[in-house]
Amino acid sequence: TVLDLFCGTGSIGFEFVSRGAKEVISVDESYACIQFITKTCKDFNIIELKPMKANALLFLKNNIKSFDVVFAD
Numbered sequence: 001t002v003l004d005l006f007c008g009t010g011s012i013g014f015e016f017v018s019r020g021a022k023e024v025i026s027v028d029e030s031y032a033c034i035q036f037i038t039k040t041c042k043d044f045n046i047i048e049l050k051p052m053k054a055n056a057l058l059f060l061k062n063n064i065k066s067f068d069v070v071f072a073d
Contacts, residue, residue: 001065003027005056005072010037010049012071017048024049025067027059 004013007026010033016024026049028034037051052059056072 001025001067002069002071003067005059005070007037007051008033010040010051012073013037013049013051014040014046016069016071017046021048021069026051027054027056029053029055 002013002016002021002024004010004016004024004026007013007028008030010026013024013026026037028051031053034051034053037049040046041049041051
């Protein structure tokens with residue numbers, strides 16, 4: 001499982017999915033970025049990637065799930 005913080009347009013998250021990640025949670029504050037990722041996932045039937053519109057630091061503070069990889073850029 002992968003957590004992609006400050007994901008932007010999601011390219012890193014999509015890369016993790018293409019390399020076999022079972023679940024990727026991509027977090028960004030930008031509505032436009034999350035909307036783009038959501039549409040792209042729908043268009044290409046990508047179910048492993050879950051975009052979340054949230055402040056990355058607040059997400060970390062409130063998150064109880066553990067991840068194998070955390071990517072923050």
